[in-house]
Every structure is written in C-alpha cells, then in structure tokens.
Amino acid sequence: MKIMVKAIFFDIDGTLLSMKTHRVPDSARRALEELRRKGIKLFLATGRSPAWLGSIEGMLDFKFDGYVMLNGQYCIFEGQVLRDVAIPLESLEPLIPYIEENKISCEFVEEGHMYINIINDRVLAFREKIGGTGYDTHVEDLSRIYSHKTYQLLAYIDEKDEDEFLAHMPNCKAMRWCPEFADIVIADGGKDKGIEALLNHLGISKNDCMAFGDGGNDISMLEYVGIGVAMGNANPPVKERADFVTKDIDDDGIEYALRHFGLM
Incomplete structure (x- = not known):
C-alpha cells in the first residue's frame, strides 16, 4: 500500500525509545533519516516537557521539525509557540x-x-x-x-x-x-489538540498525516490523523483504536509500518 504523507508524529517512550534497551532502535533511526530525505515533516508528540528538549534530542540523536509537548498543551515550531494551555x-x-x-x-x-x-x-x-x-x-x-x-x-x-x-x-x-x-x-486537552494547532499553522490536512504511539495518551492523536499506528507493544485499548498495528518497537515496528504503507 502506498499513500501520500506530508507529516508524521511520533510518541517517545515505548514508540521511538525502547523501554527495554532505553535507546532508539537502529531501524527507527534509519527510518527517520529516510523520511527526512523524502521531505516528510517529522514531529515529536510526547507527554514530556520542553524543559528537557535538548536532552531529549540528544537522547534520540535526531532533530525534529516541531514538538507537541506536555500531551498537546505546549507546541513549538521553528522556535514559535503555537499552543500554550495550562491547567487553571x-x-x-x-x-x-x-x-x-x-x-x-x-x-x-x-x-x-x-x-x-x-x-x-x-x-x-x-x-x-x-x-x-x-x-x-x-x-x-x-x-x-x-x-x-x-x-x-x-x-x-x-x-x-x-x-x-x-x-x-x-x-x-x-x-x-x-x-x-x-x-x-x-478536559479538552490532548495530543490531538496540539497536532491540530501545528497542522493549522502549516496548512497540512490531518488526512495527510500519520502518528505512532503505544499508550493511552496517544489514542486521541491516533484517531485524529489520517493513519494512526499502534506499536506491537501498545496497550490493548490503543491497538483497538488504531488504523494499523505494527510490530513491537524492539522488533523494528516503525520500519515495518512504514514499509507496509510504502514510505520506505
């Protein structure tokens, strides 16, 4: 299956970063580099805080195009804050x-x-x-x-x-x-809201996007984008709500899904 994808959003823990090895699988790193060469925008969508953005990028050893952080409550693109919603x-x-x-x-x-x-x-x-x-x-x-x-x-x-x-x-x-x-x-927060803010800024349709995740906080973004991919190690409710279930992160799951959709 080959599709048109302009942007992909990745959760970190359990999706890009293995909970077993505490590192990014080599296959996922190769996938990110190939997607970038194809001109696809690559974003992190995480519960983590921008306070540690530098250490996150150092840990992942890759610089992304933008960031949906704090589960969608704080979003950054090219140094510009596009969403900033705190708990009252x-x-x-x-x-x-x-x-x-x-x-x-x-x-x-x-x-x-x-x-x-x-x-x-x-x-x-x-x-x-x-x-x-x-x-x-x-x-x-x-x-x-x-x-x-x-x-x-x-x-x-x-x-x-x-x-x-x-x-x-x-x-x-x-x-x-x-x-x-x-x-x-x-109550009306979530990664989907952060992705929406980024896509509105870029003029990209959600139908031209993919997202990868493994946890309950990823469900909203997997349902929001055109293709939501659950990792093989994802929680059962996440798999049930995804469009596609790939292999485990430690079994080259990201690469497997991208090949399935003709992006590698």
Whole structure:
C-alpha cells in the first residue's frame, strides 16, 4: 500500500525509545533519516516537557521539525509557540488538600520546571524502571501553583482510583501510558489538540498525516490523523483504536509500518 504523507508524529517512550534497551532502535533511526530525505515533516508528540528538549534530542540523536509537548498543551515550531494551555488554578486548588491528606505522590509539570510533593516507593520503582531516560524531580512547596503555570500532573495512582482523584480536580481528565501513573491535563486537552494547532499553522490536512504511539495518551492523536499506528507493544485499548498495528518497537515496528504503507 502506498499513500501520500506530508507529516508524521511520533510518541517517545515505548514508540521511538525502547523501554527495554532505553535507546532508539537502529531501524527507527534509519527510518527517520529516510523520511527526512523524502521531505516528510517529522514531529515529536510526547507527554514530556520542553524543559528537557535538548536532552531529549540528544537522547534520540535526531532533530525534529516541531514538538507537541506536555500531551498537546505546549507546541513549538521553528522556535514559535503555537499552543500554550495550562491547567487553571480552580482545577488545582481543590486537589492540594486531597493529595496531602492521602499522601498521593504527584509531579507538577511546568514549561521549564518539574517538581514533586512526596517521593514514595511507587515513584522510586518507576524511576528504576525507566532508567536514565527519565528525570529525577525534587520535592518542592506546592505553593508554586500560584506563581507558575502548571500544564500537567503525573499522578502516581492506580487506574481504579482515577475517578476519585478527578473528583478533586474539576474539568480535567486522566490519560495513562503506564501502570505507575496517569497524566492529568485539562478536559479538552490532548495530543490531538496540539497536532491540530501545528497542522493549522502549516496548512497540512490531518488526512495527510500519520502518528505512532503505544499508550493511552496517544489514542486521541491516533484517531485524529489520517493513519494512526499502534506499536506491537501498545496497550490493548490503543491497538483497538488504531488504523494499523505494527510490530513491537524492539522488533523494528516503525520500519515495518512504514514499509507496509510504502514510505520506505
């Protein structure tokens, strides 16, 4: 099958970056280079913060054309910020006494900074799992919510506890790409909103785009673009909502999908 594609969006963790080896497979790197030679625009679409954009590009060893970051809440193209949507204070304030009383660990993510309220065993276990590709945040006073924009929370809770958590955080939603925590953003946020902002700026139709992802926070973008590809290692709900399921990241999944669609 051969299709016309003008832009492709890639999640990072579990999609470009292996959770087993903590590196980009050689086949994925070759694929990125070949797509660039074909003139296809290449973007990252990640829950990660722009604060670590330099280290992300160093880790991936590739410079992308633009960035959908913080799960679509902060988007950059050629140094220009195209979307900047933070969580309002009225959604954050009711949460603080709840997480403090129940000793729930949350990471608060700003555009240029990230901090945590408490570090517990759950946090330490996740940091060990993700290895050197993650970031160790430090405990800071939650009064920062009044002086700095908060774009996203990483709530270290089980899926069964998400509804109760969100009851204390009005007009927000949870998206999950791993068992350890859920990404929390505004109710009408998501990677699809960030992609929409980028495509509107570039004048590219979503039907001429592909996206690759593996987690629950990728579902909205896989459904939004013309062709949504779930990695073979993706969560079952992600595979169910994708247009195509490729092989595992460690089994050359990105290259396999691109060959299937005639792009390599």
